[in-house]
Amino acid sequence: MSTSANPTRSAAPGLEATRQDWLEPLIRYALLACATVSVLVTVGIVGVLLWQAVNFFGYVYYVNDAGDVVATAQELGERPAPADAVAETITPGEFLGGTRWAPSQYLFGILPLLCGTLLVTFGAALVAAPIGLGTAIYLSEYASPLVREIVKPVLEILAGIPSVVYGFFAVVAISPVVGAVFGEQTDTFNALNASIVVGFMVLPMVVSLSEDVLRSVPRSLREAAFALGATKYDVTAKVVVPAALSGVIASFLLAVSRAIGETMAVTLAAGQKATLTLNPLQEIQTMTAYIVAVRQGDNEVGSIQAYAIFAVGLALFGLTMVLNLLAQAILNRMRNSYE
Amino acid sequence: MSTAAGKADNPLERGALAEDAYMRRRKRISSLFAWLCFAATASCLVVLVTLLGAIFYQGLPWLSTTLLTNNASESPEDAGIKAALVGSLWLIALTGLMAVPIGVGAAVYLEEYAPSTWWRKVIQLNISNLAGVPSIVYGILGLGLFVRTMGLGKSVLAGALTLTLVVLPIVILATQEALRAVPGTIRQASFALGATRWQTIWRQVLPAATPGIMTGVILAISRALGEAAPLVAVGAAIDMTFLPMSLGDDYSGLPLLIFYWAGHANPQFHQLAGAAIVVLLLVLILMNSGAVLLRYRYGKNIKW
Numbered sequence: 001m002s003t004s005a006n007p008t009r010s011a012a013p014g015l016e017a018t019r020q021d022w023l024e025p026l027i028r029y030a031l032l033a034c035a036t037v038s039v040l041v042t043v044g045i046v047g048v049l050l051w052q053a054v055n056f057f058g059y060v061y062y063v064n065d066a067g068d069v070v071a072t073a074q075e076l077g078e079r080p081a082p083a084d085a086v087a088e089t090i091t092p093g094e095f096l097g098g099t100r101w102a103p104s105q106y107l108f109g110i111l112p113l114l115c116g117t118l119l120v121t122f123g124a125a126l127v128a129a130p131i132g133l134g135t136a137i138y139l140s141e142y143a144s145p146l147v148r149e150i151v152k153p154v155l156e157i158l159a160g161i162p163s164v165v166y167g168f169f170a171v172v173a174i175s176p177v178v179g180a181v182f183g184e185q186t187d188t189f190n191a192l193n194a195s196i197v198v199g200f201m202v203l204p205m206v207v208s209l210s211e212d213v214l215r216s217v218p219r220s221l222r223e224a225a226f227a228l229g230a231t232k233y234d235v236t237a238k239v240v241v242p243a244a245l246s247g248v249i250a251s252f253l254l255a256v257s258r259a260i261g262e263t264m265a266v267t268l269a270a271g272q273k274a275t276l277t278l279n280p281l282q283e284i285q286t287m288t289a290y291i292v293a294v295r296q297g298d299n300e301v302g303s304i305q306a307y308a309i310f311a312v313g314l315a316l317f318g319l320t321m322v323l324n325l326l327a328q329a330i331l332n333r334m335r336n337s338y339e
Numbered sequence: 340m341s342t343a344a345g346k347a348d349n350p351l352e353r354g355a356l357a358e359d360a361y362m363r364r365r366k367r368i369s370s371l372f373a374w375l376c377f378a379a380t381a382s383c384l385v386v387l388v389t390l391l392g393a394i395f396y397q398g399l400p401w402l403s404t405t406l407l408t409n410n411a412s413e414s415p416e417d418a419g420i421k422a423a424l425v426g427s428l429w430l431i432a433l434t435g436l437m438a439v440p441i442g443v444g445a446a447v448y449l450e451e452y453a454p455s456t457w458w459r460k461v462i463q464l465n466i467s468n469l470a471g472v473p474s475i476v477y478g479i480l481g482l483g484l485f486v487r488t489m490g491l492g493k494s495v496l497a498g499a500l501t502l503t504l505v506v507l508p509i510v511i512l513a514t515q516e517a518l519r520a521v522p523g524t525i526r527q528a529s530f531a532l533g534a535t536r537w538q539t540i541w542r543q544v545l546p547a548a549t550p551g552i553m554t555g556v557i558l559a560i561s562r563a564l565g566e567a568a569p570l571v572a573v574g575a576a577i578d579m580t581f582l583p584m585s586l587g588d589d590y591s592g593l594p595l596l597i598f599y600w601a602g603h604a605n606p607q608f609h610q611l612a613g614a615a616i617v618v619l620l621l622v623l624i625l626m627n628s629g630a631v632l633l634r635y636r637y638g639k640n641i642k643w
Contacts, residue, residue, distance in 0.1 A: 020535050027537045028452055034444030035453070038466050038511065041504050045476060048483035134379025142373055143380070151380055154387050160558075160623065161390070162565025164594045168601040168612050173393040200386050207383070233369035254471065261473020263568035264594075268602050288475050288568070295478075295571050301487070313479045317472065324471035328464065 049317060052310030057095070059304045060087050061106060069106050074302055090304075095311060101274035101285070103305050110315060112276040116191065116284035120266055121259040123195020123280060124202060128255055131199075132206030133241075133248060139207070140214035141236050159204035167268030170197040175269065178281075187283040189271030195280065197265050202255040209254065213247025213334065214240060250330040257323035261316060263288040287312050394620070398613025406614055411578045411596060415607040418600075420615050422579035426495065426590035427564060427622075429583050433499030434506060434563045439556055441503075442510025449511075450518040451540055470508035477505045478572025486573050493574045495583045495590040501569045506559035513555020517548040550634040557630035561623055567594035593619050 060073035062085035070085050081087060090108050098109015135155075139148055175193045179186050186192075217240050225235040241248065271283035272293050285293070291309045299305045409419025445466075453459040481501030491497035521544050529539040545552075570592045577599045579591040593615060600612035 020538075024535055024537055028448075031444045031448035031452060034441045035448040035462055037441055038445055038469060038507060039462060041469060041480075041507065042465050044484055045472065045480050048480050048488075049476075052483055131379045131382055134376045135383055138373075138376035138380040142376060147380070151383065154384055158383065158387055158390075160561055160565075160627075162567070162594055162619070164565070164567040164598045164601070165390075165394070165616050165619070168597060168609070168616060169390050169393055171601050172397055172609050172613070173389065200390075203383065203386070231365050231369035233372040234365070237372065257471055258473075261471075261475065263473065263475045264571075264598055268598065288473065291475055291479060292568070292571050295482075295574060309479055310483065313476050317476050320471060320473055320476075321468060324468050325464075328467050 045317060049310050049314040052307055053314050056304065056307035056311045057090055057092060059307060060089055061304070062086065063088050063106075072304070099276055101290075103308060106304070108304075108308060108311075110287070110312065112274040113285060113287045113290055113312065114315070115276050115278070116270065116274070117260055117286040117288070119191045119278065119280060119284060120194045120198060120262075120270060120286060121256055123192060124198035124259040125252065125256055127196055127199025128202045128206050128259075129252055132203050132251075132255070133210055135203075135207045136210035136214055136248075137236055137241070140211050141232070141240065155204040155207055158200070159208075162264075163201065163262060164264040164268075166197050166201050167265035170194065170265060170269035182281055186281045187271065189269065189273075189283045190281050191270050191284050192280040194266045194270035194286075197269050198259045198262050201262065201265060202258050205258060206251050206255045209251035210244075210248045213244040213251070216247075216334075217243045246330050247334045250327040250334070253323050253327035253330070257320045257327070260323070261288065261320050263292060267292045287316050394613050394616050396613070397610045398615070398617045401610050401614035402617060406611075406618070410580050411591070411599075415605065415611055418608075418611055420593060420596055420618060422582055423591040423593045423596040423615075424618065425582045426575070426579065427593040429495050429590060430499050430502055430592060431560050431564050433496065433586075434502040435556070435560050437499065437503040438506050438510050438559060438563075442507050442559070443514050443552060445507075446511045446514035446518060447540060447545075450515055451536070451544065466508050466511050470512060473568075474505050474566050475568040475572055477501055478569035480504065481569060481573045492587075493576065493589055494587045496586040498570060498573055498575055498590060498592070501573050502563045502566060505566060505569055506563050509559040509562060510555055513558060514548070514552050517551025517555065518544060520551060521547045546637075549637045553630055553633050553637070557626055561626060564623060564626075565594055565619070567592065567598045570595045571598070 061069050062071045062073075062076075062082055064070050064082070064085045070082050073081075073087075088106075090106070095108055095110055097111070098107065099111050100107040100109050101112040135151070139151060143151065170193050174196050175188060175190075178190065178192050178196070179188065182192075221239055221243060222235050225239045230238070266286050267289040270286060270289065272285050272289060273283040274285040274290070275282055277284065290312055294305050294309050405417070406419045407424070408421055409417055410422045411420075412418040445462075449459065449462060453462075478501060481497060481504070485491045485497040485500045486493065489497075491500070525543050525547060526539055529543045530536075534542070575595055576589050576591050577595060579589065583590040597612050597615045597619065600608040600615065603609070603612075
């Protein structure tokens with residue numbers, strides 16, 4: 001409909017007609033400018049992150065024989081470098097492959113942060129995937145209109161509650177329970193707290209997307225299966241879910257992407273200690289939590305930590321973008337197959 | 340089955356009995372599955388009830404006028420949310436003023452003007468992707484761009500610009516959906532009467548799409564109200580003792596204060612956080628019910 005022929009106005013000459021002559025193209029270009037803003041935002045994100053990340057990888061500091069950082073190029077300015085020290089930078093290889101994240105010692109290996117993020121995300125997926133898919137199946141295949149009337153708003157409310165509120169929930173409700181269940185080995189802040197709370201956060205997203213795709217499976221498929229003597233379980237689990245599988249997977253991917261980028265709840269629940277561990281009961285630091293930690297502390301502009309958050313942000317942006325585009329591609333393909 | 344086999348020498352009947360047991364098992368599995376799905380659904384409800392329960396249990400004893408009239412303080416008895424609440428209202432007002440015209444404009448362009456070229460596809464894909472970018476990434480974009488490069492510093496304008504970027508995709512996607520729901524016949528009828536494209540959009544399409552657009556706008560503003568991560572990144576203050584009076588002033592935000600209090604070592608501050616959340620949720624409910632009312636009033640006039 002938007003592509004229908006533009007009726008160029010050649011009608012009655014008059015004041016309005018002349019006004020329209022310059023107004024129409026003007027509005028068109030103004031609206032185009034609005035649409036272009038969204039592209040500029042992406043360009044801005046990539047540009048700013050890359051530019052600052054380049055500053056991070058180009059940050060020169062001097063290390064003496066004992067391995068201590070004695071000065072940075074920033075501090076020295078025009079003065080000559082200390083004689084007994086070697087100039088060093090963080091290389092992208094050290095950043096992506098390093099197993100220690102200790103910014104105060106100039107150790108910037110992102111693996112502990114990445115591991116923390118993935119640990120929380122994996123745990124959240126374990127919570128959200130079965131509950132979310134189960135709920136979606138119930139709403140699409142079993143629920144009476146009344147139940148749907150109740151559950152739909154509940155999910156909308158859960159989706160609308162800000163992330164920091166979930167963080168509060170983790171602190172006052174989940175953390176004490178996890179501590180009591182798992183006993184002394186548990187840190188107050190740990191990955192499990194964060195997994196549970198992030199799982200709840202992304203649950204509404206999994207449910208609403210999965211329910212949409214389950215409902216879009218044609219009725220005739222279900223009827224054919226029933227006609228062959230299948231039970232309701234057979235129909236649902238062996239016909240409907242497989243038919244909608246790619247959409248369900250796309251909803252999981254979007255939920256995972258959301259969990260990776262989740263910030264406030266994770267910071268409050270999981271803590272601020274970068275640890276390379278797979279133990280969910282230990283305190284960890286995620287990529288997002290590191291950015292928060294730096295921005296909360298008073299790191300002067302121009303310090304290496306102030307640049308490091310952009311390198312971490314770039315990794316975060318890249319990771320979530322790949323997942324989002326993948327999910328989008330799957331959903332688009334699905335939409336085409338049913339239309 | 341083995342006892343049944345003894346009685347039934349007739350192979351046909353034996354088959355029927357086995358079939359019976361087999362069907363019973365399948366039906367048991369089927370009903371078990373139904374119950375599991377129901378349990379999953381019920382657990383969503385349980386989560387919401389527990390969440391609200393925890394908030395009110397912690398927060399209710401601390402809900403008082405002190406909370407609304409005082410500013411942040413290191414002693415829980417004197418601490419309040421005044422500056423943070425006012426800062427949040429500033430933020431959502433400015434964010435709405437910037438995000439709604441740009442977002443609706445972009446959506447109108449994409450739905451009503453843009454020819455289906457590769458450029459349109461690029462913009463569309465880009466918007467879907469932006470909707471999934473973590474808000475902390477927008478926060479450090481705001482830090483690099485608005486706070487430092489443009490020199491806006493820790494001003495309420497820098498915060499609002501950052502939040503505008505966060506909610507822009509939400510406004511665009513919701514508006515696009517609302518525009519798509521307006522039947523093409525409305526446009527064709529308007530064109531047939533000699534209206535130009537913009538006249539058609541301004542007088543026919545946009546009024547018809549207003550309820551849907553409103554829903555998206557409220558959703559976006561609610562999101563802006565609850566976002567704490569971008570505010571941390573751009574460096575909004577926590578301990579504000581005065582109210583922002585102009586675009587260049589320092590500011591705080593309610594979610595930021597909640598974050599600070601929820602992470603405080605003193606558990607009394609956790610309860611204060613609960614009380615602040617109650618206020619935050621009240622504002623959210625107020626805004627959303629306003630949206631429902633507006634939607635109802637606008638929706639009444641549309642008949643086709």
